[in-house]
Amino acid sequence: MIVRATAVVLCAAGVGALVAGGRHDAASQVRPAVDQRVLADTVGGRTAHFLVRLRRQADVGTAVAGAPTRAVQGTRAVAALRRASNGQLGVEAELRRLGVSFHSYWVVSAIAVVGGRRVVDALAARSDVATIEADRAFRGYAAESGSAAPTAPQGIEWNVQKIGAPAVWALGYTGQGLVYANADSGVTWDVPALKSHYRGWDGTIANHNYNWWDAVHGDISGNGSTPCGFDAKAPCDDDTFTSISHGTHTMGTAVGDDGAGNQVGVAPGAKWIACRNEDEGVGRPSSYIECLQFFLAPTDLNGANPDPAKRPNAVGNSYVCPPEEQCAAGSLQAAVDNLRAAGVFMAVSAGNAGRNGCSTIASPPAIYDSSVSVGATDVGDRIAGFSSRGPVTIDGSGRTKPDLVAPGVGVRSSSRNGYALGSGTSMASPHVGAAVLLLWSAFPELRGNVDATEQLLEQSATHLTTSDGCGADTTIAVPNNTYGYGRLDVYAAFRAEEAASPPELGVADVAVAEGDRGRAAAVFSVTLARASSRPVRVDFATRRGTATPGADFVSTSGSLTFGSGERVKKIPVPVVGDTVRELDETFSLELSSPENARLGRSQAVATIRNDDTARARPVLTGLRVTTRKQSGGTSATVRLRLSLPASVGCVIERRVGAGWRRAGTFRRSAPAGASSFLAPFLLVPGAYRLRCVPRDRAGSVGAAVSVAFAVAA
Numbered sequence: 001m002i003v004r005a006t007a008v009v010l011c012a013a014g015v016g017a018l019v020a021g022g023r024h025d026a027a028s029q030v031r032p033a034v035d036q037r038v039l040a041d042t043v044g045g046r047t048a049h050f051l052v053r054l055r056r057q058a059d060v061g062t063a064v065a066g067a068p069t070r071a072v073q074g075t076r077a078v079a080a081l082r083r084a085s086n087g088q089l090g091v092e093a094e095l096r097r098l099g100v101s102f103h104s105y106w107v108v109s110a111i112a113v114v115g116g117r118r119v120v121d122a123l124a125a126r127s128d129v130a131t132i133e134a135d136r137a138f139r140g141y142a143a144e145s146g147s148a149a150p151t152a153p154q155g156i157e158w159n160v161q162k163i164g165a166p167a168v169w170a171l172g173y174t175g176q177g178l179v180y181a182n183a184d185s186g187v188t189w190d191v192p193a194l195k196s197h198y199r200g201w202d203g204t205i206a207n208h209n210y211n212w213w214d215a216v217h218g219d220i221s222g223n224g225s226t227p228c229g230f231d232a233k234a235p236c237d238d239d240t241f242t243s244i245s246h247g248t249h250t251m252g253t254a255v256g257d258d259g260a261g262n263q264v265g266v267a268p269g270a271k272w273i274a275c276r277n278e279d280e281g282v283g284r285p286s287s288y289i290e291c292l293q294f295f296l297a298p299t300d301l302n303g304a305n306p307d308p309a310k311r312p313n314a315v316g317n318s319y320v321c322p323p324e325e326q327c328a329a330g331s332l333q334a335a336v337d338n339l340r341a342a343g344v345f346m347a348v349s350a351g352n353a354g355r356n357g358c359s360t361i362a363s364p365p366a367i368y369d370s371s372v373s374v375g376a377t378d379v380g381d382r383i384a385g386f387s388s389r390g391p392v393t394i395d396g397s398g399r400t401k402p403d404l405v406a407p408g409v410g411v412r413s414s415s416r417n418g419y420a421l422g423s424g425t426s427m428a429s430p431h432v433g434a435a436v437l438l439l440w441s442a443f444p445e446l447r448g449n450v451d452a453t454e455q456l457l458e459q460s461a462t463h464l465t466t467s468d469g470c471g472a473d474t475t476i477a478v479p480n481n482t483y484g485y486g487r488l489d490v491y492a493a494f495r496a497e498e499a500a501s502p503p504e505l506g507v508a509d510v511a512v513a514e515g516d517r518g519r520a521a522a523v524f525s526v527t528l529a530r531a532s533s534r535p536v537r538v539d540f541a542t543r544r545g546t547a548t549p550g551a552d553f554v555s556t557s558g559s560l561t562f563g564s565g566e567r568v569k570k571i572p573v574p575v576v577g578d579t580v581r582e583l584d585e586t587f588s589l590e591l592s593s594p595e596n597a598r599l600g601r602s603q604a605v606a607t608i609r610n611d612d613t614a615r616a617r618p619v620l621t622g623l624r625v626t627t628r629k630q631s632g633g634t635s636a637t638v639r640l641r642l643s644l645p646a647s648v649g650c651v652i653e654r655r656v657g658a659g660w661r662r663a664g665t666f667r668r669s670a671p672a673g674a675s676s677f678l679a680p681f682l683l684v685p686g687a688y689r690l691r692c693v694p695r696d697r698a699g700s701v702g703a704a705v706s707v708a709f710a711v712a713a
Helices: 036-041 060-064 070-098 117-124 158-162 165-169 246-255 285-296 329-341 425-442 450-460 490-500
Strands: 018-020 033-035 048-054 101-105 110-115 129-134 145-149 179-184 212-214 271-276 314-317 345-349 372-377 404-407 411-415 418-423 504-507 510-513 519-528 536-544 557-562 568-576 585-595 603-609 620-630 633-642 646-656 659-670 673-678 686-695 705-711
Touching: 033 036, 036 048, 036 117, 036 129, 048 070, 048 285, 048 329, 060 070, 060 329, 070 101, 070 110, 070 117, 070 285, 070 329, 101 285, 110 117, 110 285, 117 129, 129 329, 145 411, 158 165, 158 404, 165 425, 165 490, 179 246, 179 285, 179 425, 212 285, 246 271, 246 314, 246 411, 246 418, 246 425, 271 285, 285 329, 314 425, 329 345, 345 425, 345 450, 372 425, 404 425, 418 425, 425 450, 425 490, 450 490, 504 536, 504 585, 510 519, 519 536, 519 603, 557 568, 568 585, 568 603, 620 686, 620 705, 633 646, 633 686, 633 705, 659 673
Parallel strands: 033 129, 179 271, 179 314, 212 271, 314 345, 345 372, 372 404, 510 603
Antiparallel strands: 018 033, 048 110, 048 129, 101 110, 145 418, 411 418, 504 519, 519 568, 536 557, 536 585, 585 603, 620 633, 633 673, 646 659, 646 686, 686 705
C-alpha cells in the first residue's frame, strides 16, 4: 500500500496571500495570519463572514492508527477531534464578549464568525488563533450543461456499463450494506430512482434523523429566499434553475434504480444520505465544512447526539470553489483530510475550466492531495473539452491531477421531475465514489482503507494518454494531467483485488441417518466466501474415521469447479445402510490443491447416525498399557477386559507440540474376559494416548475407552 501524504496547504502568494493583522499576544512569538480578503471585506466598518482556525488541531491519523474495526476508527477520530475543539473555549468567550454571531465546528477546530474589523483585530491578537480566512459566498456547481430526458425505462445506462459495474453486480456485489452521501444542492428524496435507496425510508415511513442535514441556515445566494426554506427538516433539492436538479442527479448516478428498468446508478444496493451545502447553487466554506462534519458523525434533526457509526462509507463532492475565493483553503482541507483519515472515501469533481487549458484544476477541494479528483470523459473515452486539467500550480505543489476520469458527458440520471441528461465533472465524480462501494461490499477488508482503495482504482483504470502536454506530460505518460491514471474500470479493480486476495474455500460438517438398506448420501457443502470472476477449482477426497470405507461409506474423490459468480457446491458421499446396532460413526472430507482460492476450513466431518434399535453392546474395561525397552525402540503390551467376544480397534497417538500425531493403528479379536496383546510396532520416547473401540460379531459397537501412558528415554 502506498501511503498518501495529506499535509495541509495554506493559501499561496498570488492566490490570496495570508498576512499578519492586529497586535499579537506578548507571550507568543507567533502571530495569527489574516487573509487579505477578510481585511478588504471589513474595511470602512463593514461586517463580513470569516473563519477562525485554531492552532490546536487533532492528529486524526495518529488517533486512528491500528484501529481494529471501522467502528473503532470512527469513534477514535471523533473523540480526538472533539478533544482538540476544547481549545476553542477561549475564542468563544471572546466572541460572546464582543457580542457577535458565530458557529463552532469540531471536524476541524474552526469557528465561523460574522463580524467587523474590531472583531478581526481582537482575534488576530490571540496566540491560540492560527488563521482568519474568508468565508465568502460563491457559486460552486461543477456541472457544465443539462437537459430533460425521457422517463421511459432505458435499461442500464451507457456510463454505468462503461465502467464495468454490471459485471460486478453479476457476482453479487451491488454496494449492499454500505452508505453513499453527497454534499450538494440537496436531494429530492422520493423520486422513483432514489426513494427505496434512502436510508431514512423503511418502506412505510420516513425518518430523516441521521440521514439528512441542511447546512443552509439563512440566505447565502443574496435573493432572500430558497425553494426549500432554511434549516429544512426533510431532504429537498433547491436547484430549480437548471433542468437537472443537481444534487438529485449526482445522487442518482451513485445509487439510482427505480426497479422498473431505469438503472442509472453504479451501486444500486447501497443506501444514501445527504446534506445541503448550497443555497440555490451558492455556498460558503463554512456550509461545506458543516456538511463534512455531519458526514463524519451524523446527528438527529436538532444537530444533537452525533453518531460516527452512522457515517457514510463514501462521499461525492460535485462542487468547486473558484480560484479567486480559495474556499478557506486551510480549514476546508483540514476537514477533508480528517474524513479521509477516518476511513471515508471522498470523490471530488475536478472542475469545468478545461477550455482554459492546463493547470485549470485550481479550486478546492479538487486541488488537495487528500481528494480523489475526477475528470470527465465521453462515450468514446475522450476527455471532455470542459474537464479541468492539471498540474495543480495554484498552491505551488505542481501535483498531477486529476487522479481518475469517468463518464461525464450526456449522463442520464434522476431529477426532480423524472430524469435528465447532464454534462460536467459533477456527473463524473459519483461514478468513483459509488465504485468504491461495489469494491467494499465485495472486499470488507478494504473498508475504511482509503489509501489502498485509491491505489487499486488507479492501477486498474483503463490507462489513457494525451498530447495535451500539460505539466510537460509526454504522449505516453500515465498518470498525466488530462486523464490522471485513466478511466475508472471497477470490474478490472475487482479482478485485480481478488488476484491479490483470493477468496477463501471452506467445507462444513454434515450428519446423515444410516438407514436399513441401500445408500443414503452425506452431502458436504463447499462454500466460496466471495464470488469470483475467475474459475475456482479444488480437489477433494474422503478419509476414514471410526466408519469403515466400503462397509459404512463409499470412498469418494474428485475435483470441483466454481464458475463465475458461483459460491456453493455440493459433494454427495454414499452411506451404506444396515440393521447393525452400533454407535454413531464418522468419516471426513478433505479439500486440497485450490486454484484461484485459498483454503480456510479444509476438512469436515460426516457423522453417520445409527438408527437401529439399541441392544447389548460389548463393554471394554480395564484398559492399560505396559512398555518394555528392546533393540530399536520400546514395545507396548495392551491389556483389557471385554464383556462379550469382540474385535478391538486401537489407535496410538504421540504428543507433538500442542497436538497429537498418529503413531500406529491395529485391530485384534478377543474372547470375553481378560486379554492382552502386543502392539505390532515399536515406540520412541514421549507421551502417548491409546484409544480402543470394541465391535462384536453382529457389528454392534461399544463405547470407546482411552488411556494415557509414557515411554521413557
